[in-house]
Amino acid sequence: EGGPMPTLIQRRSSRKMSILTAGTSNWTEGGTHKSSADEAIKKALVLNFRRLITLKEKLDIIHEVIRATTVALLGLTVIGNARMLLYDFVFLALNLALCTFHEKKFGALNTDDFSQIVNSVGNDGDDILQHTPTGACTNPNRCLQAMDYSGRRDKGFSFLLVMFFVVLCLGGWTLAFRWWDLDMDSEEYTVFGAGEVEHYATLLLVGTVMVSCHLVFEFFSWREFQFSAPLKKDGQPWDVSRDGIPPGRLNSIFGLPCLWFSSPAAYEDLRVWVTLAGPDVAGLSRTYDTQRPLPAVRRVVAEELAFYAMREPSCAAQVRQCLLSAKLYDKRNRIFLKRPLLGEVNAQGRPGVRVTGLHAWGAKSRHEDFFQVDLKNGEPPSELGLELVFFDSRTGELIVPNMPGEIVDEGGIDRLRHGSSPKCLRIQNTRCEMVGCTTSAA
Secondary structure (H helix, E strand, C coil), rough: CCCCCCEEEEEECCCCCEEEEECCCCCCCCCCCEHHHHHHHHHEEEEEHHHHHHHHHHHHHHHHHHHHHHHHHCCCCCCCEEEEEEEEHHHHHHHHHHHHHHHHHHHHHHHHHHHHHHHCCCCHHHHHHHCCCCCCCCCCCHHHHHCCCHHHHHHHHHHHHHHHHHHHHHHHHHHHHHCCCCCCCCCCCCCCCHHHHHHHHHHHHHHHHHHHHHHHHHHHHHHHHHHCCCCCCCCCCHHHHHHCCCCCCHHHHHHHHHCECHHHHHHHHHHHHHHHCCHHHHHHHCCCCCCCEEEECCEECCCCHHHHHHHCCHHHHHHHHHHHHCCCCCCCEEEEEECCCCCCCCCCCCCCEEEEECCCCCCCEEEEEEEEECCCHCCCEEECCCCEEECCCCCCCCEECCCCCCCCCCEEEEECCCCCCCCCCEEEEECCCCCCCCEEEE
């Protein structure tokens, strides 16, 4: 009692799926935003939720190893002379830097901070939308405001930092093996005592374990969270329920990733929406020049949305509403924008924004122009229109969370009413394993 209204999970067979309810658009009163299964998969963020749960457990283990190793280093320090003091100080500083860098990367898997931001910020431009003809429009983009992103400088810094630690470990082991091969009577052997070198090698081993764990973490983060399904030969998006696993050596070895975008263009749109919703993109100062080019963020941390949606059904409903209905809003200039149609030109000279740094598959010219909409005359801004789909790797079925407050009574789907909080949703004599449920016969 008193909790958020549970959200239905609509389930369809990959072979028989015909309609995916996409909820009601907030732009016009009584308007609906329904899409067929084929339309939904064309532009969707797909979550392989079983694999996501399993990978989270593995990444938690890697994270705990790195944290425990950092603490254990304090007990391995031995100060026998000034040289050992300097070595221990430098080594501890480097490992603390690596641990801090890893903590920042791991923070995307923790939904507590994301949830606090979502609950603290408001929807962008709601005060402006109140003056529209309907007067009841909203812009549910809180999740986009809470998302983390990285710029182009962040990519270069991260790569150089990781390579620095790798080279440092390789160089340290090269020196260690070279010392072990020395003759005990040689002059170089007598420079360091045997116990001193053993201490250096022990700390080097611990540091190598930390660097190796972080490299594994980086690989899984890149492979599992940054995949966009390729387009088919006919230009249509890849549908795993019909077309199978997308081509690629990693996909053939590891299988489907934890999350993917149904097309590269879907990810590019999310980059654009997050770029315009961010107040400090690329370190630019606040300006009201609507003709400026705005560089797009390099990467959007989409795994934050995935783990937040897996938190509970109401969170999944909130994320889906945001991805579907978030309007194109320029936070820096406080204006709503629209994407011009093919062949449409800005004949009226409206204020606009050019987003640069896009990939060629999203925009052939690597930039895209957007124009301000006339809200007073009822011109709607562009919506993100990105569907949220859960993929069940066991059955090949697609699961779509309902919009907030939506109740559906169809095809054996149980109704979750306000105030109830059942653990599972029974669908066709099975129980869906999502958000704490386990598969079992009814």
